[in-house]
Amino acid sequence: MGILAAFLAVTALFLAALVGIDGLGLRWVFGAAIPYAAAALFVGGFVAKVLGWARSPVPFRIPTTCGQQKSLPWIKQAKIENPSTTLGVIIRMAFEVLAFRSLFRNTKAEIRDGKLSYLSNKWLWGIALAFHYAFLVIVLRHMRLFLEPIPGFVLAISKVDGFLQFPVPAFYTTTLVFLGAVTFLFARRVFSPQLRYISLLNDYFPLFLLLGIGASGFWLRHVEKIDVSAAKEMMMSLLVLSPKPAQALGAVFYAHLFFVSTLLAYFPFSKLMHMAGVFLSPTRNLTANSREVRHVNPWNKPVHVHTYEEYEDEFRERMRDAGLPLEKES
Amino acid sequence: MSSGHEKKFKPDQMEYYDRDELVQIDYRRVPEKGWMDEPADIRHGNFIYPANPQKLEYIGFPNARHWSPLEKDWKLPSNWKEIVLQGIRERLDKYRSFKVFMDICVRCGACADKCHFYIGGGDPKNMPVLRAELLRSIYRNDFTTAGKLLGKMVGARPLTIDVIKEWFLYFYQCTECRRCSVFCPYGIDTAEITMMARELLNLLGININWIIQPVADCYRTGNHLGIQPHGLKDTLEFFTEDIEEATGVKVDVPMNKKGADILFVTPSGDFLAEPGIYTCMGYMAIFHELGLNYTWSTYASEGGNFGFFTSADMMKALNSKIYAEAKRLGVKWILGGECGHMWRVLHQYMDTMNGPADFLEVPVSPITGTRFEHARSTKMIHIVEFLADAIKHGKLKLDPTRNDGRRVTFHDSCNPARGMGMLEEPRYVLKNVCNNFFEMPSNTIREQTFCCGGGAGLGTEENMEVRLRGGMPRGNAVRHVQEKHDVNVLAACCAIDRATLTNVCDYWAPGVKVSGISELVANALVMKGEKAREIDFRKEPMRPEELVRPEEPEAAKDPKHAKEAAHV
Numbered sequence: 001m002g003i004l005a006a007f008l009a010v011t012a013l014f015l016a017a018l019v020g021i022d023g024l025g026l027r028w029v030f031g032a033a034i035p036y037a038a039a040a041l042f043v044g045g046f047v048a049k050v051l052g053w054a055r056s057p058v059p060f061r062i063p064t065t066c067g068q069q070k071s072l073p074w075i076k077q078a079k080i081e082n083p084s085t086t087l088g089v090i091i092r093m094a095f096e097v098l099a100f101r102s103l104f105r106n107t108k109a110e111i112r113d114g115k116l117s118y119l120s121n122k123w124l125w126g127i128a129l130a131f132h133y134a135f136l137v138i139v140l141r142h143m144r145l146f147l148e149p150i151p152g153f154v155l156a157i158s159k160v161d162g163f164l165q166f167p168v169p170a171f172y173t174t175t176l177v178f179l180g181a182v183t184f185l186f187a188r189r190v191f192s193p194q195l196r197y198i199s200l201l202n203d204y205f206p207l208f209l210l211l212g213i214g215a216s217g218f219w220l221r222h223v224e225k226i227d228v229s230a231a232k233e234m235m236m237s238l239l240v241l242s243p244k245p246a247q248a249l250g251a252v253f254y255a256h257l258f259f260v261s262t263l264l265a266y267f268p269f270s271k272l273m274h275m276a277g278v279f280l281s282p283t284r285n286l287t288a289n290s291r292e293v294r295h296v297n298p299w300n301k302p303v304h305v306h307t308y309e310e311y312e313d314e315f316r317e318r319m320r321d322a323g324l325p326l327e328k329e330s
Numbered sequence: 331m332s333s334g335h336e337k338k339f340k341p342d343q344m345e346y347y348d349r350d351e352l353v354q355i356d357y358r359r360v361p362e363k364g365w366m367d368e369p370a371d372i373r374h375g376n377f378i379y380p381a382n383p384q385k386l387e388y389i390g391f392p393n394a395r396h397w398s399p400l401e402k403d404w405k406l407p408s409n410w411k412e413i414v415l416q417g418i419r420e421r422l423d424k425y426r427s428f429k430v431f432m433d434i435c436v437r438c439g440a441c442a443d444k445c446h447f448y449i450g451g452g453d454p455k456n457m458p459v460l461r462a463e464l465l466r467s468i469y470r471n472d473f474t475t476a477g478k479l480l481g482k483m484v485g486a487r488p489l490t491i492d493v494i495k496e497w498f499l500y501f502y503q504c505t506e507c508r509r510c511s512v513f514c515p516y517g518i519d520t521a522e523i524t525m526m527a528r529e530l531l532n533l534l535g536i537n538i539n540w541i542i543q544p545v546a547d548c549y550r551t552g553n554h555l556g557i558q559p560h561g562l563k564d565t566l567e568f569f570t571e572d573i574e575e576a577t578g579v580k581v582d583v584p585m586n587k588k589g590a591d592i593l594f595v596t597p598s599g600d601f602l603a604e605p606g607i608y609t610c611m612g613y614m615a616i617f618h619e620l621g622l623n624y625t626w627s628t629y630a631s632e633g634g635n636f637g638f639f640t641s642a643d644m645m646k647a648l649n650s651k652i653y654a655e656a657k658r659l660g661v662k663w664i665l666g667g668e669c670g671h672m673w674r675v676l677h678q679y680m681d682t683m684n685g686p687a688d689f690l691e692v693p694v695s696p697i698t699g700t701r702f703e704h705a706r707s708t709k710m711i712h713i714v715e716f717l718a719d720a721i722k723h724g725k726l727k728l729d730p731t732r733n734d735g736r737r738v739t740f741h742d743s744c745n746p747a748r749g750m751g752m753l754e755e756p757r758y759v760l761k762n763v764c765n766n767f768f769e770m771p772s773n774t775i776r777e778q779t780f781c782c783g784g785g786a787g788l789g790t791e792e793n794m795e796v797r798l799r800g801g802m803p804r805g806n807a808v809r810h811v812q813e814k815h816d817v818n819v820l821a822a823c824c825a826i827d828r829a830t831l832t833n834v835c836d837y838w839a840p841g842v843k844v845s846g847i848s849e850l851v852a853n854a855l856v857m858k859g860e861k862a863r864e865i866d867f868r869k870e871p872m873r874p875e876e877l878v879r880p881e882e883p884e885a886a887k888d889p890k891h892a893k894e895a896a897h898v
Contacts, residue, residue: 076754
């Protein structure tokens with residue numbers, strides 16, 4: 001049900017853009033109003049979400065330790081997997097964010113002849129990494145539409161990315177990787193019964209949306225071969241707050257833009273916020289030196305405790321008979 | 331469940347469950363209906379009995395009453411929904427972990443087959459992701475815009491009695507072992523979610539006696555077992571007799587002693603249950619031999635903390651006794667025994683909750699002079715850290731050949747592994763006291779270690795099926811080294827492990843016995859004035875290999891055994 005609903009939702013978005021542009025000529029709506037609203041929702045929602053998380057304190061120091069602690073000087077500490085310094089935490093987080101360290105540990109459990117075994121299972125890690133980096137490169141490549149002059153690194157990325165030099169214009173490898181990876185991430189949800197069981201509309205919708213973005217982008221570059229300078233002019237106009245929706249660009253371009261706007265607007269209210277959340281995860285972003293340096297809980301409050309005096313009052317006679325020392329004789 | 335077995339045995343007995351049937355698990359088979367439409371199947375063998383209302387009242391927990399999970403009516407307070415939603419709201423404001431973990435899961439499924447309960451049971455609701463969704467679905471429904479608008483489509487569902495029943499079943503099928511959090515790309519820790527869910531259930535008076543009774547007893551008597559001060563003295567004195575019988579050395583039992591340098595705190599499981607008591611005897615023999623100026627406390631006679639499995643406040647209340655007693659007795663620092671969740675609480679919570687311990691000194695070993703800087707704020711160190719240091723400095727006279735009949739593997743307890751990182755110290759100690767040490771497969775040790783299946787207050791009998799299933803991954807790894815290396819001893823530094831892994835081994839790897847580290851150290855310990863060590867604390871032959879070897883013809887053929895025989 002989630003799959004179909006997500007597919008229909010993304011299809012509806014596409015049709016809305018087609019009808020909106022070709023039928024109703026709503027270039028101002030799809031080319032200005034919606035992108036602005038989406039950008040505002042993205043920034044506002046993102047900031048609000050992060051501030052919301054930050055408002056809740058971290059009462060306890062609860063890193064998941066994945067290596068040897070710092071204890072005796074002759075025992076080698078795992079300074080990254082069990083960091084006791086801020087530098088260690090920064091490196092640990094860098095591995096997590098840039099290389100998906102934890103996902104790299106992934107294994108697959110299997111029972112064969114009553115015996116359990118663990119198979120290496122790096123697919124999810126590899127493809128998730130490919131997806132995220134491809135997405136990053138694609139976003140950077142698009143900077144050529146938002147910046148004038150185009151920064152050198154953007155040109156360099158585009159050049160490397162388009163090394164295939166086939167056809168004209170060249171296929172960007174990242175476009176293919178992106179589409180392939182998203183398809184894989186979708187397929188595993190569909191073909192693995194366990195994953196299908198846990199998957200929600202919220203899982204399928206962003207995948208379809210990303211596929212829509214990738215496919216429409218591919219269409220614009222390789223099939224429709226749109227006028228890139230017109231697109232750039234329009235993007236620059238949006239940036240300087242005097243929007244001039246391009247008349248020269250067709251409905252698919254506006255659909256592409258609408259997809260991206262939807263993604264931006266959807267982002268802060270969805271699981272996609274894992275992008276920011278990973279930085280705030282207390283099991284990863286804290287030093288594991290809780291016996292060395294006291295961690296303060298802002299809401300720590302006194303609780304009712306059973307004091308030694310109350311204890312001795314109850315058991316005094318028996319303690320005396322047993323020869324245990326007492327604070328008070330009676 | 332098991333055909334021929336069920337007539338003779340009851341669901342709370344191991345024998346009720348057929349081993350071959352239990353492992354018939356097909357992970358790819360999931361219920362046809364969606365998980366929200368699948369009500370919790372609560373039956374004998376998979377849940378733990380509710381708390382005794384008197385115990386609940388004693389510790390001031392709300393809504394104490396008699397009720398049964400098997401009955402339709404759970405006798406909830408009339409405003410139960412309000413209580414739960416308000417409870418969620420408060421906890422979202424108090425814990426960033428809870429708030430972030432409710433929002434950022436992408437359901438990638440990497441955690442799914444990392445949970446011992448899922449691996450051993452195949453119930454999809456034991457996938458950590460789905461366990462969290464049980465609570466997340468309510469969060470979405472009442473605390474997020476998308477959930478309010480789109481409901482079930484986006485994984486939201488209204489809070490109903492059935493949800494509460496499901497929480498009771500599945501949040502008491504999580505041992506807070508944190509293995510899933512090692513594999514989660516965002517570090518989502520199901521232990522945090524389970525803790526929140528259990529706090530919420532506690533607000534409704536829904537809890538289990540196996541946790542609440544120890545909590546109430548600990549509150550009153552200082553330990554989970556409810557041992558009163560004179561009883562503890564008797565117990566420890568009784569241990570000295572066993573130690574004397576085995577070693578010929580009479581050790582003393584300093585109790586509630588003012589002016590001692592060190593307060594020693596251990597889980598009370600070490601006072602009562604086999605094989606924990608042998609670990610306890612081990613501590614006593616070692617401390618005697620080292621001439622430590624230490625003391626036991628009757629008031630703080632519990633290192634473990636079942637309060638941790640109810641609420642942060644109760645954890646703090648029970649834990650407070652340790653620092654209070656250290657202050658009253660005027661000790662310099664605190665030494666802790668072999669326990670799992672105890673060390674999570676001591677390492678990650680104690681100083682925050684009940685510190686600063688500015689009345690204590692940074693722990694310094696009186697034997698070696700080593701200053702334990704890594705514990706300079708909390709002022710409490712682990713006995714295995716202490717022993718590793720003493721052995722490194724050659725301060726313990728050891729004869730590891732005494733353990734030659736023991737072919738040992740080491741089970742990393744969840745909390746010292748994933749909530750502390752004490753991985754090398756126990757291995758160093760074991761390798762110095764045992765000549766035959768073998769590791770289990772790498773996916774099952776260190777930070778990837780598997781739970782015994784009975785942690786977080788689940789180590790009782792009425793949930794036997796759940797425990798055996800949860801113990802399957804660990805049992806499977808033990809059987810692997812048993813078949814490969816003839817391992818016959820599973821060492822563990824946790825009282826719950828010593829109790830529950832005994833069942834796990836009896837079921838999944840019969841013939842393997844569970845032992846504490848200090849017990850094995852004390853076996854090898856050469857004491858001043860000792861007699862010939864013929865028996866261990868279990869009153870079993872110290873060198874069983876010498877007794878059995880002549881009758882075992884294959885021992886001579888097998889080169890591995892032959893080498894060992896030559897060594898002896």
